[in-house]
Amino acid sequence: MPIYEQGYTRWEGEIQARPMRFWPILRRGFLAELKRRRTLILLFLAWAAVLIRGVVLYGDLRAGSLLQSSGLLKTGLSFFYSALKGQSVFVILFVLLSGTDLVSKDRRFHALQIYFSRPLTPNDYILGKLGIVSAFVFAVSFLPVLLLWIFAVAVSVQQGYFATVWSAPLLALFYCGLWAALAGLMVLMLSSVAQRSAIIAVSWVLLWGLLVVDGVTRILKMLTGWSLWSLVNVDANLKQVGAWIFGADRPLGYHPLLSVFVILAVGAICYVILRKRIRPVEVVL
C-alpha cells in the first residue's frame, strides 16, 4: 500500500542567499548583445585599433636600444595608459549601445516584477546589469591592453623592461574597473530615470563631460584662469586619476585626490538614484 505524502513539510532554519545571483543577468545580457552584428563589428574595430598599436610597439621595442639613449622610448607604463585612452571612443560606444536600454526596458514593460519575485536583491540586479556594461568596457579596453602588455614583455629585448612595466596590468585593471563602474552606473542611472534611448545617450554624453561640457569648461578655465571648473567634467577627472596612477602627465591643475573624490561622489549619487528608481515594484497611484 503506498504511503502518500501529506503535502508540505515545514521548513526550519535560516535560508542563506547564494552569492553570484547576478551572474545569469550578466551572462544573458552580454550574450544577447554579442549576437548583434553592430556589436561584433565594433569589437573587431576596437581590437584592430590595438593591433595597430601593437605593430607600433613592436617597432619601438626593437628599436629600443637606439632610442633609449635619446629618451624617445615610449614603451613604459604611460604607453599602456595612452593605449587605454585610445580605446575611449569604443568604451563610450559600448556603454551607450549596451547600457541605455538595460533598466528602461525593464521598467517600461514592468519586468522588474519578474526579477524581484525571485530571490534577487536590487543590488544583485544592479550588479548584473552593471556587469553587462562592464564586460564590454573590459572587452575593448583592459583585455586588448593586457594582450598588448603580454606581447610587449614577450618581444622586448631590453634588459629590465619587465621590471619597468610589471604593474601595468594591475593599474589597467584598476583604471578599467573604475571606468566601467562609473560609466556603467551613470548609464544605468539615466536608464532608470528616462525611457527613450536617444535621450539617455545624449544625457550620458553631457553628464560624462564630453562635447559641450568639455568645451564650456575649457573656455571658462581660459577666461577665469580657474582650473576647478574641470570638477564638473567626469571624463577629465577620470583621466586625471589615470595619469596619476600610470605616472603620466596630469591634464588638470589640481591634486588627483580631488578627482578621486569627484569620481566617488558621482558614483555614489548615481547609485543612490538608481537604487531608488529600481524599487522592486511598480506603484501606480
Place this chain on the structure above:
Amino acid sequence: MIQAPPTSPPDTSMVVLKTQNLSRWYGQVIGVNDLTVDVSPGVTGLLGLNGAGKSTLFKLMAGQLKPSAGVVRVCGHDLAHYRGLYRLIGFLAEPDALYESMTGREMLVYLTRLQGFTKDEANDRTQRALQRTHLVEAADRRVKGYSKGMRQKIKLAQALAHDPQILFLDEPFNGMDPVSRKESMDLIRELGAEGKTVMVSSHILHEVEAMTSRILLIHRGQILADGDIGEIRDAIERHPHRIEVHCDSPRALASEFISLQDVQGLRVSSENALLLESDLPREVYRLLPEFALRPEMGVRSWTTLDDNLKSLFEYLVEDGR
C-alpha cells in the same frame, strides 16, 4: 516508498502564509487595510472587484511591496528579513512582462537560473514546466509571436518552474481560450492537491468555484469574508433573486407576473426592461420561455443579476451592517 499523487489531499491545518495587520497605502489612498489572514496549503481563491486591492495584496505577500504597516510571514519567517524565502514563492503578475525577443524556452531557462539553479537543472525544470502548461510545441518560438493565452501560460510556467511551495496567480485566466482555461484550472487544482499553497485572484466567481471551495473576499482593501464558498452561496440565497428581462412591453409582462406568488417585486427599470425579484425563481424561469414565444411581449433576452461578484459584495456589505 513515498509518492505524491495529485489527488492526495493537502494538510490544510498548517499555516504556510500569514499576514498580521498588513496595511499598505499610497499617499492618501489605502490599498490594503489592516489585513490579518492565514493561508494553508491547497487552492485559495482571492475574489474582489477591480480596484479592491487584490494585486496590492499579492505584491505584499510576494514581497514586492514593502508594507506600510504589518508583517508577512512565510513558513513562520518575516519575508522582509529573508530574501531567500523568495525561493519558495512563484508569482504570476498581472502585467504582461515578458522577454519578447527570446523563445519561450530561453526565457524560462533564464528565469529559472535566476532562482540559482544550474544550467542543466534549469533546462530540466523548464521542460517540466512547459509540459505541465501544455506549451512544449510553442516553446521554441519567440515570445513576441505568442497569443494572449499562450503568454498567460508562459507566465504560469515561469511561476512554477522552480517548484515553489507558494504560488500567487494574479488573474491567470485573462485572455485564455476555453480549452487553455480548462487546462490551467486543472493544473491549479493539481498543484493544490500536491500540497502547494496556491492563491488565485479573480473577479469571476464561477472561475474560482471551479478550482476551490476556499475563498477570501476582499473589498476596499479589507477582508470582507473568509471561508467556504458554500457559506457565501448561502448568503446569496438569503436575498431575493433578481432577473432582468429585456422586452418590448415591460408593462404587459409585469401584469402577467404580478399575480405570481413567488414574485416579490417588479420594476420597469427602463423602456425596454423589467426587473423581477423572487425568492423562488424556478417558476419565473419556467414561465419566461412561454412569454418569449408570445410576439406581443417581444422578449429578447433575460439575465440574472445575482450571479456576479458585484451583487455578492453588495449582499455581504449589506449583511455586515
